Amino acid sequence: MQPSVSDDDHTLDLPAIRQVEISEPLRWLEAGWQDFRRMPLYSGFYGLVFILLGYVLTAAAWQSPILVMTFVTGFFLVTPFLALGLYHLSRQREQSTVVSFKQSLLAFLERKFDMALLVTFHAVIMVAWIRLTTLLSALYLSGTSSSVSVLVEELFSTPEGLGMFGLFVLTGAVLAVLVFITSVVSWPMLLDRQSGVINAVASSVQVVKHNKLVIILWAVLIVGLLSIGLATLYLGLLVIMPVLGHATWHAYRSLVA
Numbered sequence: 001m002q003p004s005v006s007d008d009d010h011t012l013d014l015p016a017i018r019q020v021e022i023s024e025p026l027r028w029l030e031a032g033w034q035d036f037r038r039m040p041l042y043s044g045f046y047g048l049v050f051i052l053l054g055y056v057l058t059a060a061a062w063q064s065p066i067l068v069m070t071f072v073t074g075f076f077l078v079t080p081f082l083a084l085g086l087y088h089l090s091r092q093r094e095q096s097t098v099v100s101f102k103q104s105l106l107a108f109l110e111r112k113f114d115m116a117l118l119v120t121f122h123a124v125i126m127v128a129w130i131r132l133t134t135l136l137s138a139l140y141l142s143g144t145s146s147s148v149s150v151l152v153e154e155l156f157s158t159p160e161g162l163g164m165f166g167l168f169v170l171t172g173a174v175l176a177v178l179v180f181i182t183s184v185v186s187w188p189m190l191l192d193r194q195s196g197v198i199n200a201v202a203s204s205v206q207v208v209k210h211n212k213l214v215i216i217l218w219a220v221l222i223v224g225l226l227s228i229g230l231a232t233l234y235l236g237l238l239v240i241m242p243v244l245g246h247a248t249w250h251a252y253r254s255l256v257a
Contacts (some may be wrong), residue, residue: 012199017206017257025218025255032247035090038237042101043242046086050241053082053235068136070130072230073172075128079226079241080183081119084108086245086254087188088117094253111190114197117185133172136164180219181208188252207255218251 061067088107155161186200229237
C-alpha cells in the first residue's frame with residue numbers, strides 16, 4: 001500500500017486518500033469472503049433478500065419485456081445502498097464488538113438524513129434510466145414485443161433493434177459509471193464518519209481520481225460477479241452479494257485514511 005495523498009480541495013475538509021496497489025481489489029474480495037464465512041447466517045440473509053428482490057422486480061415487469069431489461073440492469077444501480085447492512089456487519093466485526101444482526105438492519109437510521117439525500121440522488125438516476133429505456137423502446141421497437149424472447153429477437157434481428165440496444169448499453173453505462181464513481185466509498189463513509197453527503201461523494205470521486213486502474217479493475221470484478229449472479233437466475237447472489245458488500249467495506253478502509 002502506498003502512502004496517503006493529499007486532497008486538492010481543502011475547503012471540503014476531506015480525509016486523505018491512499019494510493020493502493022493494483023492487486024488490492026483481490027484482497028478486498030478475499031476479506032469479504034472471510035467475513036461471509038464468519039457470519040454466514042447474517043450475510044446469507046442479505047443474499048436471500050437480493051434474490052427475492054430480483055424475482056419481485058422481474059415478476060412486476062414481466063408483462064412489459066423492456067421493463068424486465070430495465071430492472072435487471074438497474075439492479076446494478078441500487079446495490080450500493082442495499083448492501084448497507086453488510087457494511088455494518090463488517091464494521092462490527094472489525095471493531096471486535098458483538099455482531100448485532102438487528103443493528104445491521106437499522107444501519108440506515110444512524111445517518112438517516114445524509115443517507116436519504118444519497119438515496120434520492122441515486123433514485124433520480126434510476127427513474128431517469130426507466131424513462132430513457134421506455135423512450136428508446138417507443139422510438140426504435142415495434143411495440144409488439146409480448147415476451148422477453150420476442151424482445152431479444154427483435155433487438156438482434158433488425159437494424160432498429162440493434163440501434164436501440166446500442167443506445168441502451170451506452171446510456172446504461174454512463175449512468176452506471178456516475179453511480180459507481182459517487183458511491184465507491186460514500187456509503188461506508190457515511191456509516192463510519194460524521195461527514196456530510198457532499199464530503200462522502202467528493203471522497204469517492206477523489207478515490208477514483210487517485211486510483212484509476214485499481215477502481216477500473218474493481219468495477220470489472222463487480223460487474224463480472226453480478227453478471228454471474230444474474231445468469232444463475234439470481235441464485236448466485238446468495239453468496240456473491242454478501243461477499244461484494246463486505247469487500248466494499250474493506251475497500252473503503254483501504255482507500256480512505
